[in-house]
Amino acid sequence: MSSLTEQFKRSLVVAQKNVKIYYLKGPVIVFGLVFPLFLALAYVIGRNIPLVEVLPGLIGMTTFFTATSVGPSIVPWETRSKTLERLLCCPVALWTIICGDMLSSFIFGLIISVIPLALTLVLGIQPLNFIVLLLGLIIANLCFAALSVLLSAYPPTDIPATTMMLSSLVKFPLVFISGVFVPVEQLPQWGRVIASISPLTYFTDMVRQLFINKGFYPLAVDFLALIAFTTAFVLAAIKVHEKTLTKRMS
Amino acid sequence: MKYVITVGELTKHYGDVRAVDHISFDVKEGEIFGFLGPNGAGKTTTIRILTGLIKPDEGKAFVAGYDVLKKPIEAKQHIGVVPEVSNAYVDLTAWENLALIGKLYGVQPRKLKENATKFLKEFGLYEVKDKLVRAFSKGMKQRLLLCMALVNDPEVLFLDEPTSGLDVESARLLREKVTRYNKDGKTVFLSTHNMEEANQLCHRIAIINHGRIAAVDTPENLRAQSMELQYIEVAFSKTVDTQEFSENPSIIKAVSAGNKVRIYTAAPSSVIEFLVEYAKKNNVRILSLNSMMPSLEDVFLKFTRGKEAVIQ
Numbered sequence: 001m002s003s004l005t006e007q008f009k010r011s012l013v014v015a016q017k018n019v020k021i022y023y024l025k026g027p028v029i030v031f032g033l034v035f036p037l038f039l040a041l042a043y044v045i046g047r048n049i050p051l052v053e054v055l056p057g058l059i060g061m062t063t064f065f066t067a068t069s070v071g072p073s074i075v076p077w078e079t080r081s082k083t084l085e086r087l088l089c090c091p092v093a094l095w096t097i098i099c100g101d102m103l104s105s106f107i108f109g110l111i112i113s114v115i116p117l118a119l120t121l122v123l124g125i126q127p128l129n130f131i132v133l134l135l136g137l138i139i140a141n142l143c144f145a146a147l148s149v150l151l152s153a154y155p156p157t158d159i160p161a162t163t164m165m166l167s168s169l170v171k172f173p174l175v176f177i178s179g180v181f182v183p184v185e186q187l188p189q190w191g192r193v194i195a196s197i198s199p200l201t202y203f204t205d206m207v208r209q210l211f212i213n214k215g216f217y218p219l220a221v222d223f224l225a226l227i228a229f230t231t232a233f234v235l236a237a238i239k240v241h242e243k244t245l246t247k248r249m250s
Numbered sequence: 251m252k253y254v255i256t257v258g259e260l261t262k263h264y265g266d267v268r269a270v271d272h273i274s275f276d277v278k279e280g281e282i283f284g285f286l287g288p289n290g291a292g293k294t295t296t297i298r299i300l301t302g303l304i305k306p307d308e309g310k311a312f313v314a315g316y317d318v319l320k321k322p323i324e325a326k327q328h329i330g331v332v333p334e335v336s337n338a339y340v341d342l343t344a345w346e347n348l349a350l351i352g353k354l355y356g357v358q359p360r361k362l363k364e365n366a367t368k369f370l371k372e373f374g375l376y377e378v379k380d381k382l383v384r385a386f387s388k389g390m391k392q393r394l395l396l397c398m399a400l401v402n403d404p405e406v407l408f409l410d411e412p413t414s415g416l417d418v419e420s421a422r423l424l425r426e427k428v429t430r431y432n433k434d435g436k437t438v439f440l441s442t443h444n445m446e447e448a449n450q451l452c453h454r455i456a457i458i459n460h461g462r463i464a465a466v467d468t469p470e471n472l473r474a475q476s477m478e479l480q481y482i483e484v485a486f487s488k489t490v491d492t493q494e495f496s497e498n499p500s501i502i503k504a505v506s507a508g509n510k511v512r513i514y515t516a517a518p519s520s521v522i523e524f525l526v527e528y529a530k531k532n533n534v535r536i537l538s539l540n541s542m543m544p545s546l547e548d549v550f551l552k553f554t555r556g557k558e559a560v561i562q
Contacts, residue, residue, distance in 0.1 A: 010356070017342070017350055021342065081339075082335045084335035086337040087302050088302070092354055093322075215342060
């Protein structure tokens with residue numbers, strides 16, 4: 001068996017450990033579900049917006065917030081408890097651990113984001129192409145999980161609250177510039193430029209197209225953008241983690 | 251003689267601080283190699299480099315035949331590590347911790363189950379294997395860490411202050427297990443502050459100070475190299491004036507405490523003759539007289555703080 005396959009297997013072991021320790025906790029699951037719902041309600045209440053118009057944003061937010069909910073805090077937490085040192089003493093590469101952290105965020109995000117998707121089906125709202133939507137959900141979760149491990153890389157702190165606060169500073173503005181509440185086509189030109197730098201824009205745009213057949217970018221662009229963001233986030237996360245590792249260990 | 255660890259000119263800086271400064275040493279297969287040094291001497295940095303946690307700025311390090319810098323995964327595949335600070339997952343059970351580490355080493359499921367059961371029983375943790383580590387005492391956590399370090403049947407075991415802060419019983423158990431593991435032909439790299447532990451366990455010892463290796467040898471040879479630290483402890487029937495002692499060229503220093511005098515000398519037989527003469531001349535009796543070899547602690551102090559720190 002090649003060492004790459006063996007390292008990937010070990011990533012799955014890290015992911016399994018993360019799910020057990022960090023994700024299968026009541027408050028984490030409740031946060032993943034309730035928080036996007038409250039944001040959506042805050043937007044909808046008092047305004048006459050059809051449910052089908054709200055759902056793409058709700059699915060986008062749920063996916064984004066769940067896939068990035070815990071990931072940024074894992075490395076700081078493990079730095080503090082010295083368990084990161086334990087993992088790194090084992091025959092695993094740093095990228096193996098990062099990949100494991102990303103996989104656990106991905107699995108959690110995917111499971112939780114299926115719930116609002118199921119809700120749409122229960123309410124009789126059918127996507128134009130279910131398979132494409134599922135593929136989109138997978139790549140979006142991968143992308144946001146990659147963002148979460150990048151957010152955990154800097155600063156090389158052992159205080160999870162610091163990372164969580166900084167990641168909130170990144171995450172919240174992204175929600176407001178990504179066409180979640182106001183579709184990209186309704187944004188002014190400068191708004192569209194800003195929206196184009198957010199990965200969430202492409203996922204929300206994709207979901208809108210698949211539910212209400214309205215989108216700003218072609219579906220292929222949405223997919224390619226999400227793949228490009230995922231690749232960039234993963235590479236950046238590995239690079240920054242490598243650079244900051246000695247500081248974490250000292 | 252096969253070397254399991256080879257270190258050459260290893261250097262590591264943290265900013266302006268040179269934590270490890272061009273150190274070189276070898277560890278033979280099947281030996282317990284002690285790594286002694288005061289706090290901040292560079293022990294943990296050296297272990298972290300050898301276990302692939304951090305990269306050195308200069309130098310080479312080979313573990314189990316693999317270059318730690320070029321093939322860290324392969325090198326780590328052959329080692330087990332008990333770090334300075336307890337770092338088992340407290341939200342997992344003892345069994346889950348062992349399973350996690352075993353899987354990260356790629357140990358086959360059947361072998362993993364067999365090893366986990368064997369070590370948990372050996373270290374008296376089998377009955378609590380399904381309890382969260384959070385509820386474990388410090389001694390239990392330390393025993394679990396040793397189980398975790400052994401679960402992959404490593405060739406080399408790195409122990410960083412393994413008995414620090416442990417109760418006597420747990421420390422003794424750990425030392426027994428390390429000795430037994432070594433008797434199976436495995437190599438142990440032991441960083442410790444405990445001189446008695448080093449003296450009892452180690453075949454050879456390296457003393458590191460300010461990031462540099464001050465000495466590497468067997469405990470016996472290190473003592474032999476420090477014969478100026480041997481002393482005679484003599485008790486007289488009454489308090490004596492040691493002024494006359496300092497005039498004897500064989501006496502390096504005489505320190506009195508009540509009717510007892512500690513005399514540092516490189517020539518104990520001539521000093522004993524002098525003491526007998528002195529007693530007769532001054533009409534005092536010698537109640538007891540012991541010739542003492544330097545302890546490992548004396549040797550350590552000599553290499554880390556100078557001879558004066560011992561003879562004071």
